[in-house]
Amino acid sequence: MAVNMAASGEDQRPRGSESSFSSHGHSSRLPNSPTLPWDKFSNWLHCICVVTFDLELGQAMELIYPGHIKLSEKEKMNICYLSFPDSNSGCMGDTQFCFRIRQSPGRKAPSHTDTQWERDAPVYLHRDHAHYYGYVYFRQVKDKSSRRGYFQKSLVLVTRLPFNNLFNFLTEIVAPEYFDNGEPCLEAACHDIDQWPSPQPGETLSLPMMGMVIQVRIPSKQDKLATTPVQVIHQQSTSPIPAPYVLPSLHEADIFKCLHPVLPHVQMLWELVLTTEPIIVMAPSPTVCSETVLALTSMISPLNFCSDFRPYFTIHDSEFKEYTTKTQAAPPVVLGVTNPFFAKTLQHWPHIIRIGEMGNIVSGGRQMLKTKKSSSLKTIDAKPGVYTTYKPFLNKDKNILKRLQKGIASRRPNEVQTAMLKRYLLELTQSFMIPLERYVTSLMPLQRNVSPWKQAPRLKPFEPEEFLKTVEHSGPQLTSGLRGDWEGLYRRFFRSSNFEGWLRARQQEVDDKLQALHLEALCDADLSLWIQGRPEVEVVDLVLKLREKMRFAASNKVCVKDEVLHRLTLHLDGIIRALPEDLRTILKSS
Amino acid sequence: MSMREIKLCLLGDSGVGKSSLVVRFVTDTFTANLESTIGASFMSKTLVVNDTSYKFQIWDTAGQEKYRGLAPMYYRGAAAAIVVYDITREGSFQTLKDWIRELKQYGADNIVLAIAGNKCDMEDLREVSTRMASDYAEENNAIFLETSAKTAHNVAQMFTLITQRLPSESLLPQGLTDSGSIQLQKRVSASASGKKSCCKQ
Numbered sequence: 001m002a003v004n005m006a007a008s009g010e011d012q013r014p015r016g017s018e019s020s021f022s023s024h025g026h027s028s029r030l031p032n033s034p035t036l037p038w039d040k041f042s043n044w045l046h047c048i049c050v051v052t053f054d055l056e057l058g059q060a061m062e063l064i065y066p067g068h069i070k071l072s073e074k075e076k077m078n079i080c081y082l083s084f085p086d087s088n089s090g091c092m093g094d095t096q097f098c099f100r101i102r103q104s105p106g107r108k109a110p111s112h113t114d115t116q117w118e119r120d121a122p123v124y125l126h127r128d129h130a131h132y133y134g135y136v137y138f139r140q141v142k143d144k145s146s147r148r149g150y151f152q153k154s155l156v157l158v159t160r161l162p163f164n165n166l167f168n169f170l171t172e173i174v175a176p177e178y179f180d181n182g183e184p185c186l187e188a189a190c191h192d193i194d195q196w197p198s199p200q201p202g203e204t205l206s207l208p209m210m211g212m213v214i215q216v217r218i219p220s221k222q223d224k225l226a227t228t229p230v231q232v233i234h235q236q237s238t239s240p241i242p243a244p245y246v247l248p249s250l251h252e253a254d255i256f257k258c259l260h261p262v263l264p265h266v267q268m269l270w271e272l273v274l275t276t277e278p279i280i281v282m283a284p285s286p287t288v289c290s291e292t293v294l295a296l297t298s299m300i301s302p303l304n305f306c307s308d309f310r311p312y313f314t315i316h317d318s319e320f321k322e323y324t325t326k327t328q329a330a331p332p333v334v335l336g337v338t339n340p341f342f343a344k345t346l347q348h349w350p351h352i353i354r355i356g357e358m359g360n361i362v363s364g365g366r367q368m369l370k371t372k373k374s375s376s377l378k379t380i381d382a383k384p385g386v387y388t389t390y391k392p393f394l395n396k397d398k399n400i401l402k403r404l405q406k407g408i409a410s411r412r413p414n415e416v417q418t419a420m421l422k423r424y425l426l427e428l429t430q431s432f433m434i435p436l437e438r439y440v441t442s443l444m445p446l447q448r449n450v451s452p453w454k455q456a457p458r459l460k461p462f463e464p465e466e467f468l469k470t471v472e473h474s475g476p477q478l479t480s481g482l483r484g485d486w487e488g489l490y491r492r493f494f495r496s497s498n499f500e501g502w503l504r505a506r507q508q509e510v511d512d513k514l515q516a517l518h519l520e521a522l523c524d525a526d527l528s529l530w531i532q533g534r535p536e537v538e539v540v541d542l543v544l545k546l547r548e549k550m551r552f553a554a555s556n557k558v559c560v561k562d563e564v565l566h567r568l569t570l571h572l573d574g575i576i577r578a579l580p581e582d583l584r585t586i587l588k589s590s
Numbered sequence: 591m592s593m594r595e596i597k598l599c600l601l602g603d604s605g606v607g608k609s610s611l612v613v614r615f616v617t618d619t620f621t622a623n624l625e626s627t628i629g630a631s632f633m634s635k636t637l638v639v640n641d642t643s644y645k646f647q648i649w650d651t652a653g654q655e656k657y658r659g660l661a662p663m664y665y666r667g668a669a670a671a672i673v674v675y676d677i678t679r680e681g682s683f684q685t686l687k688d689w690i691r692e693l694k695q696y697g698a699d700n701i702v703l704a705i706a707g708n709k710c711d712m713e714d715l716r717e718v719s720t721r722m723a724s725d726y727a728e729e730n731n732a733i734f735l736e737t738s739a740k741t742a743h744n745v746a747q748m749f750t751l752i753t754q755r756l757p758s759e760s761l762l763p764q765g766l767t768d769s770g771s772i773q774l775q776k777r778v779s780a781s782a783s784g785k786k787s788c789c790k791q
Contacts, residue, residue: 181659188629188652188660195632208632211599211649211663244595 041194051083053152072104081316083154097286099312120201123304127160135167137175213244256418258295276307276496278330284356289336306501309334352387394484431480452525456518599664602674603682604653607708610739627652670702678715703732710736
């Protein structure tokens with residue numbers, strides 16, 4: 001039935017937004033790729049779930065929308081448990097937070113838009129093929145009509161995309177309407193999303209949503225690495241027209257607000273995150289713990305945090321045993337928890353951040369805290385702070401702290417403080433990464449080594465010791481005033497998955513580039529001359545290799561001009577024509 | 591040339607031709623028997639009148655009863671509303687009156703109201719007289735036109751008339767400046783635990 005609708009629906013109906021979005025530079029779909037219902041929806045979300053409290057079953061899945069979406073039993077169970085506050089104390093009213101779960105294996109990822117997306121979008125915004133994010137809006141209010149005496153329900157957006165701000169904002173619009181008006185509201189919301197253009201890096205999109213238009217810019221890899229301007233909001237408020245609602249950022253956390261309680265330790269936290277040390281964030285509410293975990297993992301941007309992180313983790317999580325076992329060292333993950341039970345279970349974790357008093361929710365009243373010495377750990381101290389025996393590799397930068405403190409004293413707006421902190425962390429990350437980038441560049445083969453008669457050259461292997469030799473004279477000290485044991489920090493970084501992920505991405509980029517250069521070299525070479533007088537077996541070998549390379553280029557989004565591929569095809573045809581007929585037939589059919 | 595963005599919504603009984611009117615206005619086409627709308631459809635179109643370009647953000651709401659409760663989201667903050675009835679169905683005119691009443695009570699103070707008597711190409715089957723509808727529109731200070739999405743009669747005119755009734759920008763009512771966008775701004779920066787819903791008014 002769905003297919004039927006699409007076939008007849010495409011021309012009949014201007015699928016709403018299509019005409020309106022063209023003005024924002026939305027590249028419309030090719031006419032030969034018909035859009036099926038829910039195709040566009042799945043560019044953004046996997047599904048929307050409603051989780052309720054059933055007196056007999058406990059947390060239960062009430063609804064999955066759209067109805068054809070399948071979740072495994074394990075995924076459903078995780079979504080159910082993670083959609084409700086773990087320790088139920090005090091979460092009256094509405095609570096928003098986010099979680100991340102493992103996808104069950106064997107699920108095929110939709111691939112229709114990914115190729116371009118992954119080439120142009122920053123790596124930390126890529127679709128997560130192993131996890132789902134859940135953006136939760138939980139409501140708990142007194143309800144005399146219910147046997148339990150309470151209305152307790154969550155609306156959850158399930159998606160592979162980490163667009164934290166956009167999806168938080170969406171739940172904020174959709175959930176209250178859903179709680180008031182029921183399923184038709186979900187239908188309307190999903191229908192709106194199914195009209196959205198697919199996310200295009202570098203573009204500002206207008207997204208209609210239940211009577212309002214959300215405007216948001218999708219970041220691109222090409223963006224300058226400055227922090228986003230904060231003025232946008234102020235321009236808006238002077239406009240008298242019900243203009244689109246401008247979302248200042250698709251995904252960026254308000255890191256100043258989140259890290260304010262542990263501000264004196266930001267630099268140490270940066271080191272811990274950079275080297276994927278095991279971190280627990282204990283907070284009184286899922287909102288605070290999930291925001292803090294996301295803020296932590298974003299501290300090393302534009303470097304992608306490659307290890308696992310769970311903004312909100314509970315004892316019911318299917319990875320609970322795996323992550324809390326005491327028989328092995330703590331895993332290199334960042335977990336956000338609220339249940340006081342964890343204070344005991346995870347005592348052995350090397351780094352614990354406590355934000356706010358447990359079981360006592362104070363809104364806004366965050367204070368500055370000191371690091372607790374490890375001795376106090378033994379007594380399950382509930383006081384806020386950073387609990388660790390870690391000794392930072394780098395000396396503390398008192399300057400930035402002073403500047404931020406001054407901002408606090410003069411009540412500087414949060415946005416400005418966040419921009420300042422972000423800029424500082426960005427510069428720190430860049431100072432750390434530039435020597436690595438420079439070293440990788442030196443591993444590039446020379447262009448003259450790209451020969452049509454040889455295999456495409458590859459990036460030379462990364463030798464940590466060789467790299468460390470360069471640090472002495474052209475290390476981070478060139479761009480950062482910070483002193484300390486940079487070498488030690490690099491050594492620790494080399495053992496982390498962040499290093500592995502970064503190196504793999506670099507290798508991929510370089511190899512793709514080399515493949516493209518190699519194809520160009522082949523294209524410019526006089527192959528017909530080369531095959532003269534060669535044994536047939538070598539010619540056939542060449543044909544097979546060329547085909548393989550072209551297939552690879554086509555399927556792996558290697559950036560080759562169409563013209564190059566076209567000319568290679570002609571070359572190939574020429575070579576095949578020169579072969580005896582029996583071979584020709586075989587090659588054609590293969 | 592100045593440019594204004596206008597949020598506009600269409601309301602009215604199921605099957606009176608709201609979507610058809612919008613499709614006619616936006617793409618100048620007509621298809622009989624469109625599938626019924628889910629929730630609401632969004633489209634936009636820019637119209638130039640007297641050197642001002644008006645970008646209409648059109649929310650074409652579903653007429654089915656089950657979506658009734660969602661309507662406030664669509665007319666909230668709207669600068670104009672077109673309420674549609676079918677001249678061949680008396681019942682649809684009664685529904686129109688309910689909508690006008692609701693808009694006067696809960697819509698923005700200065701909302702421009704327009705009444706469209708659609709399907710005027712089907713004169714043989716007429717059940718609602720032009721006179722009666724036009725009197726009602728006058729009483730309620732609403733624009734009135736009989737339209738046909740099928741023949742395109744009066745469709746573009748309807749939107750042009752609306753642009754002429756819009757208050758000049760400096761005189762926009764408080765109700766419009768208070769639209770969702772600004773309140774939501776505050777909400778986003780509000781402290782995490784103190785969030786309240788502001789979509790409800």
